[in-house]
Amino acid sequence: MTDAPLLAVEHVSKQYRLPRERLFAAPPVVPALDDVSFTLQAGRSLGIVGESGSGKSTLARLVMALEAPSSGHVRLDGQDLHRLEPAALRQARTRVQMVFQDPYGSLDPRRTVGQTVAEPLALLQGAPRDEQQRRAAQALEAVGLRAADLAKYPHEFSGGQRQRIAIARALITRPRLIVADEPVSALDVSVQAQVLNLMQDLRDEFGLSYLFISHDLSVISLVCDEVVVLQGGRIVEQGPPARLFTQPQHAYTQRLLAAVPGMEPPTRPAAGAAA
């Protein structure tokens, strides 16, 4: 158990069935993931890069045990998540938490921040109320908010603050792995920088690992030790960001990199030099 990596994804495939088109024909299937394997050691972070439809979010759902793979295994600390009994899965879920893209959609507007942040504790560990509130206050302070904010409602916060609340909710079970699906892409540039810095601080402070899903290569290179490039449900390239982003081997990675808008002035002829 001690030797097992924090997360091991082994030959995972996932097909989604589409609605039947003809009465007597088999319904068509979409392969969302195709034989995907990687491991993540504790304390390290892995980035998943790819375009819409490449299977990034399906992968996140499988790692969170929200869905079962069609074949293959997802192991957390050596335990196959999809073979666990419900009670054991519940326990395993304290070790892996998720942060979603849209901080407006992922917080319930009718619950206070305190209720939202403490919910995983209440559900997963059945902790007593005062313990829940104490830990919720700690989690809020860890993400740079105040304990007094527990009584407020989500609409009283800006987008960046809401994402901090979502991170606090993920932190409260003291997870070892946080699956973050595009956690900063809905935020403004200056707020994005604050949240990225916070995520790095939390990693150093709590020894967290991130499975960081993003379409933004520059964000990935900042947070991750290793990157996996997904295209059409397959891993086409894998490696440390420094190498992957300076010497991309696969044509798709090269295309992704070439498309990142740089700071060079427009290439159109009329747009020439400093006028």
Next chain:
Amino acid sequence: MPDIASSVPISRAKETCSSAATASSPASEPAQADPLLEVRGLSVTLPTARGPVQVLRDVSFTMARGQTLGIIGESGCGKSMTALALMGLLPEGAQVSGSIRLDGRELTTLDERALCALRGARIGMVFQEPMTALNPLHTIGRQIAEPLRLHRGLSAAAARAEALRLLERVQLPQAAQRLDAWPHQLSGGQRQRVVIAIALACGPGLLLADEPTTALDVTIQREVLELIGELVAADGMGLLLISHDLGVMAQTVRRLLVMYAGSVVESGPTADVFRRLAHPYTRGLFAARPRLGLARGTRLATIPGRVPDLAELPPGCAFAGRCALAEPACAAAPPPLAEVGAGHHARCIKPGVAP
């Protein structure tokens, strides 16, 4: 004088009158002397539950024909509100002061009927989310034909033929088969091409694009931006691009406005703005941007604090509370526009040059 006037036959006078009326319509010869778009001292106040809030303050800029201009800033800075004001689509109860002139014609005083004749004809619009801009219940051919039939009075057959030509122009693959396709059958990038085709349909003088690629993947984003750039250059249209992405701006527009809390804080040629970074806010935006090639664990520079509430803006510089260079004079009165280079201005008493 009265003699000369009376010597003109009545029928002739009528003719002059009616031709003068048509001459004042868009795209006429004398209008060429005016800039395409001139915005002067535009301020907009919206009624809210907490009383009137000024969302745009004294915004001024000029666009020549065929010029590309970008507006950059963060949520709530007023960039989309500026676009809505240009189109006369501000929320109910908005109070507008200042002037917006398109082809020399004042827009702020036009009635809804006149604005309808303008939107889609002289001003083409491309929005962020192509799925909500398109009507899911109409084929794309019909949606492209709509402005052609409305503004140019084309017959159904002629509009359909023109729609096909437009789809080919925006490089939608298999355009002929796609005329009868529904929006849900297209990918995000293809839908945005259709929206661009609708915007171009009547040959507008001004193309307004509000975050046109934010919902798209990076590789598609590049294709769509290149397409917009080509079309704008080919037709000599003015492009007003609104985005929060500095990289997109660098590649697409020649002039740039940086907005903060409803005001333009810096304006100038894109290359100069990026080189000088004269306003502290522009500098802060640049420093906060994650860039490819930064080592893992690099901490990004952040702008401390957050955007002030528009209802409670300080009397002086709106950025002063977050600015490392602020001094008492900043809080006292709004800073004047300082010229920092040719055609390059910053609203700051200590405009700097990046080291």
